[in-house]
Amino acid sequence: MGSIVVSNGHHADLPKKDSPKLQLVVATQEEHIHQQKANSVEWKGALSPEAYLRREEHLISQELSKDGALTPWALVYPEGSDKRQIVCGCETLKKKALVGSKDGKVEEVVVHGVGSVFCPPEFRRRGYAGRMMAELGKRLESWQADNGKHVLFSVLYSDIGKQFYAARGWQAFPSAHVSLPAVSSKADGLPSVHMLKSQDLAELCAIDEKLIRSRLSKSNAGDRTPVALLPDTETMQWHHAREEFVGKELLGKQPVVKGAITGEKGSRVWCYWTRVWTNPQEEGDNTLHILRLVVEDEAFSDLAPASAESTAKMKGSQTFKAIAALFAAAQxxxxxxxxxxxxxxxxxxxxxxxxxxxxxxxAVEHRQDESITSLRWYGKGSWENVDWVCNEKYGWV
Structure with a gap:
């Protein structure tokens, strides 16, 4: 089906959410662009609608998402012999992840990140988004699996709270953050830092992967399964391509500094970051997000969520001073x-x-409505026994 029906707001005979007429399909390029034009009203941020479409086209060409790694989905029903109406849509991005096992082995697996879930206003409150997500969850279990393997899990980042996606299989995982004001900091008494550029990322990402593999091989406890999305170069480049496009579009310049590093080889600490501009008419603030924070010391084992008691103990360590230096540079x-x-x-x-x-x-803030990190588990056992390690901003799609 190559043609689409452009909504005119009048749909007297819309199928019910459980109708067999509704089908989840891979959208054509024309349908994908149609969906992007529709959702640009809500997701273009500070960009014009035209610039938003160009940004999305630019992102599809990135290493992480090109050659079919990004799949546009649409829930449709037929209208005539060669036309179909899109009532809801989304995208999925094929990604890599690591999973640890009880015997200490670490396996690389295929996972999918779900994003751009959008239902045009005239089709809302009919259960279409729920129908689409229920079907998508099942499809993704084997979608683009390598060598016939099942996909181990999929993730999404909900901006509509925790209940809707949990009811369709994506359970809410810890979704907290700590914020610092954007201020020029002298960082008195802290280690000196070196600013990272794009060309520095490949080597550091490779080291990070080895560290994660090592930590996952040692972090399995009892019947729990540790997993981590792979923070590889392609993932970081995707985020940076996004910020570079928006920076050039809004300010006429592209960010060059991609993060910071401190310390001697073998005991270094580094982080990557990205800048996110929001719509000036909206309540959200422009934010520099730390994409990934890495401690090179293999003896470092602080992976659990922050607690008051442990935080007090960490305030005498060199590692915490190194991280503070990075955060000051980020500020x-x-x-x-x-x-x-x-x-x-x-x-x-x-x-x-x-x-x-x-x-x-x-202080730690626990998000209840926005950017709720959510995971749907396809592996053995229950999602309740999964430990999502390195659940940081780099995994967002």
Whole structure:
């Protein structure tokens, strides 16, 4: 079916949500663009509708998402012999992840990130989005699986709370962050840092993967299964391509600094970040997000969510001072780019200690409505026994 029906707001004979007429299909290029035009009203941020479409086209050409890794989906019903009406749509992005097992082995698996879930206003409150997600969840279990393997899990980041997607199989996982104001910081008494550029990322991402593999091989406890989305170069480049496009479009310049690093080889600490501009008419603030924070020391084992007791203990360590130095550099970079704050997702005790060194009022905030990290488990056992390690901003789609 190559043609689409452009909605005119009048749909007297719409099928019910459980109708066999509704089908989940891979959208054609024309249908995908139609969906992007429709959802641009809500997701273009500070961009014009035309620039938003160009940004999406630019992102599809990135290494992470090209050659069919990004799949546009549509829930449709037929209208005539060669036309179909889109009532709901979304996208999925094929990604890599690591999973640990009881015997200490770590396996690389295929997963999918779900994004751009959108239902035009005239089709809402009819159950179409729920129907689409229920069907999509089943389809993704084997979608683009390598060598006939099942996909182990899929993830999404809900902006409509926790209940809707949980009812369709994507369970809410920890969704917390700590924020720091965007201010020029002198970082007195902290280690010196070196700013990272695009060409620095490949080597550091490779080291990070080895560290994650090592930690996953040791982190399995009892019947729990540790998993982590792979923070590879392609993932970081996708986020940076996004910010570079928006920066050039809004300010006429592209960000060059992609993160910061400190310390000697073998005991370094580094992070990557990205800048997100919001619509000036909306309540959201421009934010510099820490995409990924890495501690190179293999003896470092602080992976659990921050607690008051552990945070107090970490305030005497060199690692927490190194992280504080990185965050101070991020604050300065954020201020230079007109950001309002720096945000770090799902902080550990060491991360929180570092943030509190820079701002005594820094505290963990638990999100209830926006960017709820959610996971649908296809593997053995229950999602309740899955530990999502490194649940940081880099996994967002």
């Amino acid at each position: 300065t970079e954020a201020a230079q780019w007109g950001m309002h704050e720096v945000q770090i997702w799902n902080p550990t005790s060491t991360t929180l200690a570092a943030a509190q060194m820079l701002n005594g009022k820094a």
